Amino acid sequence: MKNEYVDLHCHSTASDGTLTPTELVRYAAKQRLRAFSLTDHDGVDGLDEAIAEGERLGVEVIPGIELSAEHSTGTMHVLGFFVDRKQGKLQEKLKKLQDGRAKRNPQIIKKLQDLGVDITFEEVRAASGGGLIGRPHFAKVLLEKKVVTNMRQAFEKYLKKGAPAYVEKFRFTPEDTIRLIHESGGVAVLAHPFTMYKDNKDVLASEVNKLAKSGLDGVEVYYSTYSSDQSRGYRYLAEENDLLFSGGSDFHGSHKPGIELGVGYGHLRIPYEVVDKLRKRSYQYPVIQ
Numbered sequence: 001m002k003n004e005y006v007d008l009h010c011h012s013t014a015s016d017g018t019l020t021p022t023e024l025v026r027y028a029a030k031q032r033l034r035a036f037s038l039t040d041h042d043g044v045d046g047l048d049e050a051i052a053e054g055e056r057l058g059v060e061v062i063p064g065i066e067l068s069a070e071h072s073t074g075t076m077h078v079l080g081f082f083v084d085r086k087q088g089k090l091q092e093k094l095k096k097l098q099d100g101r102a103k104r105n106p107q108i109i110k111k112l113q114d115l116g117v118d119i120t121f122e123e124v125r126a127a128s129g130g131g132l133i134g135r136p137h138f139a140k141v142l143l144e145k146k147v148v149t150n151m152r153q154a155f156e157k158y159l160k161k162g163a164p165a166y167v168e169k170f171r172f173t174p175e176d177t178i179r180l181i182h183e184s185g186g187v188a189v190l191a192h193p194f195t196m197y198k199d200n201k202d203v204l205a206s207e208v209n210k211l212a213k214s215g216l217d218g219v220e221v222y223y224s225t226y227s228s229d230q231s232r233g234y235r236y237l238a239e240e241n242d243l244l245f246s247g248g249s250d251f252h253g254s255h256k257p258g259i260e261l262g263v264g265y266g267h268l269r270i271p272y273e274v275v276d277k278l279r280k281r282s283y284q285y286p287v288i289q
């Protein structure tokens with residue numbers, strides 16, 4: 001028997017996760033999830049495989065994506081659910097984001113080498129397994145070479161915003177990102193809002209209000225690392241702005257140790273009703289061909 005829970009945020013080998021789309025769907029079935037969404041960074045290449053396996057196993061796979069958007073102080077990620085992965089403009093804009101990564105990756109290597117780290121782009125490409133390359137792949141190589149002792153340290157010491165090997169990559173504005181998701185028939189959800197401003201509640205509240213006016217549909221109010229107060233605060237923020245709830249574990253396999261699909265660090269429970277509401281909202285956005 002399936003339970004009534006879902007997971008609407010996870011990554012496969014098509015971006016910076018360590019399980020293939022097929023393995024993820026099998027894992028979702030094992031966790032008895034009713035639905036899950038594959039939300040790879042800046043790409044939709046894993047979706048066909050995940051949807052096909054979902055049909056075989058009776059798990060509802062919601063086509064998703066996680067897009068990085070321009071943000072001055074922190075990191076802003078926007079999740080898109082129910083996107084039409086074949087839509088032309090989406091494909092075209094994703095290519096731009098992927099080109100931006102291709103430009104950034106050798107610059108990160110150069111910075112690391114200048115810092116005296118023995119690392120090559122080929123090693124990072126090999127760690128990525130052929131999918132999109134993200135910072136966790138650099139972190140994995142640093143870990144394998146014992147330059148750091150865990151993934152977190154790789155980000156703290158080298159890769160996070162402001163650290164010595166950080167390099168900006170091309171991103172669209174939040175408004176353009178939301179529009180792109182809508183034009184491909186999807187709903188736009190602000191992922192893990194704390195990465196934008198840490199815990200500056202007032203600034204976050206005014207930014208979310210602005211995003212709501214630009215068409216944002218929802219907020220990720222359930223997430224692996226949230227405390228119950230944090231989750232409550234984001235639910236309040238969502239309701240204040242007439243935004244829907246969403247939630248997911250941000251499962252990345254061994255790139256984020258300790259997180260399990262569906263349950264995060266153990267306590268995450270995301271009810272199926274969020275899927276129904278997000279789906280219903282998506283009907284407002286016909287696919288623009």
Ligand code: AMP
Pocket residue numbers: 016041068133134135136151152155156160252
């Ligand atoms: P990228 O899209 O290549 O810039 O990499 C972003 C990914 O790196 C995120 O989705 C996380 O998986 C991971 N990440 C970013 N910041 C950190 C951090 N401080 N600690 C651990 N992982 C992080």
Ligand code: ZN
Pocket residue numbers: 011016041134136252
């Ligand atoms: Zn990631």
Ligand code: FE
Pocket residue numbers: 066077191192
């Ligand atoms: Fe994210």
Ligand code: FE
Pocket residue numbers: 009010011066250
């Ligand atoms: Fe993510």
